Amino acid sequence: MTLKTLLTATAVSALVAGAAQADVKFGALFPFSGGLALLGEESFRGVELAVEEINAAGGIQGEQIDLVRGDAVDNNQAIGEARRLISREGVKAILGTYSSSRSIAASQVAELSGIPYFELGAVADEVTGRDLQYLFRTNPTAETMGIMTIDMILDEIAPGLGVEATDLVIGVIHEDSAYGTSVAGHQEEYGAEKGLNIVTVQGYPSSTVDMSSLVLDLKDRGVNIVLQTSYQNDSVLFLNQSAEAGFEPDAIIGGGGGYSLTATAEAVGDLMEGVLDVDFTQYAVNTEFTPGLEDFLVAYQNKYGEDPRSGHSLNNYVGAMAVLEGIGAGEGFEPDQIVAAVQAIDIPAGETAAGYGVHFGDHNQNDRAMMMGMQWQGGKLVTVYPRDAAVAEFQIGD
C-alpha cells in the first residue's frame, strides 16, 4: 500500500517536474544540521564544486545541473528527505551522504523508487553489502581503511620500531556506530589473519564525556599500538586523557573523522605530533599522483574563502565529477540509462584529484578506491603512506 502510493506519487511528480524544468535535477543528501553537520557540509562543498565546474563547461548532455539539498540530520529525516527529493523535487539521482547510517536508510528509499543513489563518502560495509541495484559507491570503505591500518603496522611501524610485528601489543577502540564498528571489525579480522596480537577491541559512544577508564584499561594491558576510529570529540578526549593518565603508546593510528581535522590538532596541541591517521586523501600529498588537486584547491578557496577543513570535500568532488561526467557521456536520465552510463566509467589510478581510479565492480563498489596513510608532523597532516603518494618520511621510534 505504502509502496504503491509512493511509486504513484513518484511517477506523477516526476512527470510534472520533467515538464516544468529545463535543467536536470540531482539531489544532494547530507547532514547539514545536527552533530555531523561540519563534515556533512564539507562533503557537500565537494559536490557543489563539481557541479559548478561541470555547469561552467556546458553541463551534462547539454543540460545544466540543478542541485537540490536535502538535510539528513538523522536516519528518519534522511528517509523523509530522500522521499521529498524523489517525489516532490523529481531528482534523477541522489548524491550523498557522508554518514553510513544515513546512507543505508536513505538509499533504501531510492532503491524502492528505482532512483540511482551515488554514495561518495560513507565507509560502512553495509552500504554496498546489501547488493542494491541502484546504489553505487565511489569512495573507499571501512574494509579499505581497516586493511590499510594493519598494512601500515606491518610495513612501517614494526620495522621502524625495530621489532617483529607479532610482538606489538595492539588495542582497537572505536566509536560504536556502524562506521567505527565496521572499521574495527576489519582491523580485528585482518590483523588476526596477519598474526598480530590484538588484545582488546572496545566500542564507546562518540558523544561520551569520559574515556579515562578505557585509557586505564589499555595502559593496564600494556598496549603499545592504539587504533582508534573516531569523530572529533572522542579523538580529543582520548588524546587528552591518555596524556593525563601517563599512557604513552609507541603509535596511535586514528581512523578518519576527528584525526584528520585541524581543529582536533589545535585542541590537543603537541599531543598530536607524530600521531598517524588513515583516511581519504588529504591535501599534503604528492600531486603527481593526484592531478587536478591544485585546481580544486583554488576553486575551493575562491568559493568559500578558506582552505578545506578536511579531505571530505576532495573525495566527494572526485566522486561527483566521475559520476556526473559518466552520466554526461551516456544517453538520457532514466534510471537504467544512468546505471548503464556509470557502469561504463573506467578511470585508472593516478588520474583523479584524490589519486584513486573509478570503476564499479562487485556490489557496485568502486574497486579502485583507496585511502592514504598520514602523519601529523610539525602541526601539519602529511601523507606518508603508501610511498609513491608520500610527501614526507614516515617518522616512528626515536
Added chain:
Amino acid sequence: MDTFLQIVANGLMLGGLFAIVAVGLTLIFGIVKVINFAHGEFLMVGMYLTFLLSTGMDVHPYLTAAAVAPALFVLGALTQRLLIQPLMSARDEHVQIFATVGLSTALMNLALLVFGADIANTPAHGVRSQVMLGEVRILTGQLWVFGAAILLVIGLQLFMKKTRTGRAIRATAQNRAAARLMGINDKFIYVLTFGMGAACVGLGSSLIAPLYPTSPTIGTYFVLIAFVCVVLGGLGSIPGAFFGALVIGLVDALSGFYIGSDLREAVVFTIFLLILILKPSGLFGTRMNLSHVSP
C-alpha cells in the same frame, strides 16, 4: 590497587561534573515540576559564552562565570516566562515537556548555525594541570568542579531553608494553591526558580568549558546522564542529585574498566530502570506534590 584507586578518583570527579549539571535540573523539576530537556543546551550555551568571553577578553574562564551565570539566569527566566508559563494552563501538562524538547533542538541548531559543528576550545589557563594525591592523578580543574558542586548544593540548601524567598519557593512547591492564598506570587517564583536552575548550569559551564571541547551537541550526553542522577537521588532533591551523581560517576568509571567501555551506558541505564521499578522516589526523594496540576 593503584589502578583501582585511580578509577575511583576518576569516577568521583566525573560524579562532580554530573552533579553540577544535575543540580539545576532537579531544582527546576522539584519546584516548577517541568522536566527541562533543554538543560543540556543551557550548558552548551554557557560553555560557548565562556569560550567567547575568555578568548575575547583573554581572562581566566572561571572569571567569566560572573557574567555567564547571570546570562543563563536570564535565559532560564525567559524560558519560563515566555515558553512554559503560557503552557501552564494547557489542558495537558506534557505540552510543557514537548516545549522544552523543542527549545533543546532549536538551541542546538542555532549553535550549529552560529558556531558551526567544529569544536571550540576554551583555553585551559592551568586547570588541566595535574595534582598527585598519593599515586592518584587528578586534574586541578576537576577538583574545582567537585568543590564548586559541593558549595552549590550547600548554598542552595541554605537559601531554601533560611531565606524568605527560599521559603516562598518551597511553599509554592509544596502547595501552589495554598501558597497563592498566603500572598506568594507563584508565577514570579517559577520564573525565579527556572532562572536559578539555569544559572547553576551557567556556573557549571564556566568550570567545565576549559576541561572539554565545546560543540553544539555537548549537552545531549550530559543531560541524559544528569536525568539518571536526578532520578537516582530522588526527583527534586538537591542533595539527592549530588549523591546520585557521585554514584553514577563511580558506576560509569568502574563499569567502563571492569565490564567494558561498550557496556558502561548499558549498566548506567539498567540502574536507571531498576530505580524506576524498585524505588521510584529515589534515594532522597519524597512523594511529589503535583498540586499545581489542579490548583
